[in-house]
Amino acid sequence: MRSRGLGSFAVGAFISGAILWSLLTTEVELSRLLSAGPRIADFLGRMVPPDPTVMNEIMKGSAETLRIAILGSLGAIFFSVPLGMLASETMVSPALFRPVRTLLALIRAVPLILVAMLMVGAVGLGPLPGIIAVAIHATGMLAKFYAEAIDSVSRAPIAALESAGAGPLARLRHAIWPQMAPVIARDTIFRFELNLRESLILGIVGAGGIGFYIQTYVRSFQYDKAASVTLAVIAMVITIEAINVALRRRFA
């Protein structure tokens, strides 16, 4: 009891310390904090009514984001098939799957926007760095999912087909693939949804897509136009979500 009381005191002290440290060392002037409310209200006021004349830019930007998500996902699938096999406990030895899994965890740990910034630096502005960034970032998760799909395949039906005289190709086709396919389809659709959502903001760092217009309009104080693009992004996210729910119902 005593040590537990001491423990919770230490946690409390640590949290209070962290809050005090943040409050005292961030130079927030009280006057600015007090006037922030009206300023935010004023800012939001300048966003209405949203400017509908930017429909063209919205369509162009959305189409580019969609293309980045599709091609980036395709790249992630391309890398995830071999890496998924190499990260599988049942297909390769621990000497191989452990480092591959660590590599995938490291890739997952880097946020997409950071990968995108690095790629913009490497290959220049436009959708190409966005596509590469999505492909790399998504592989960290998708290859892990594929490895889990491979490892979840039950061995007994494979032995049963072997006993019936099915060759290796027939066993892959009729015992292994039917067990993996629904999992692979579900995980790939899930990752595509994430890719589409996350690539909406890639334009902010110059990696193509609709985010570019938000950044441009905010920087040039055209808040009504920025509002239209933001509304379009919200509409897209809701649409993606609805389509994904429908797809999941179809595959589940």
Add this chain to the structure above:
Amino acid sequence: MNLAVQIDDLSYTHPGAELRALEHVSLTAAAGESIALLGPSGAGKTTLMTLLDGRLRGWRGRAYVLGAPLDPDHPPPRARRPDTGFVFQEFALVEPSSVLRNVLNGRLGRMSRFRAAFWTPAFRDFELARSALADCGIADLAARRVDSLSGGQRQRVAIARCLAQEPRLILADEPVSNLDPARATEILTLLTGAARARGATVIFSSHQPDLARRFADRIVGMRDGKIVFDVAVDDLSEAATAELYRETVIPPGSGLRAVS
């Protein structure tokens, strides 16, 4: 005499194990016979049947199945594999696939490699799958996914897959151990009946003496990798059964500890 199985002095040790799973096992089965392998868990029943199915490597001894020798180092040629059908204890079905597809899987060894890999079963394959489903009383379940079925229904699908294979020897590993008594009787009636109708030999394992007595012509008792008795069903004595399931008695104070 036409023998379906003829094995002589078989021994096998699982990789990494100390005790032998099979020790100097000899057995014959006449064509059309129904044999029950009786014995406690770990007696070597599954190992023996897996060996007869040609899925075990590195054993010693001689084994002839349906007139052809088994090779301890290589799987049997593909053309011979469908002649021996295996019914697995845990069903071993492809869960997300339909019942019909699972039964058609039993035909894969009878098709050309091309047909098998690219999934173009011939009319005859469908015909045999349909009649196996009908024989097992599950024709109405053909389109259902296996993962939506009960245990008894799954075992019927597994038997239908085995029958669609047109086997001359059926090996059934604890085919009813997961089922309640009523279901168990139904399944064994179905299995032995279908085998008799096709003139196929059946070897099934069980740890229930009453079921073995009811559905077999001959009963082979196994314990610790050895055959301890091999008798016609009418000659099976209570004493022999009791001896088969006797607990290993360790004298107190002997310093030995029981190992499961």
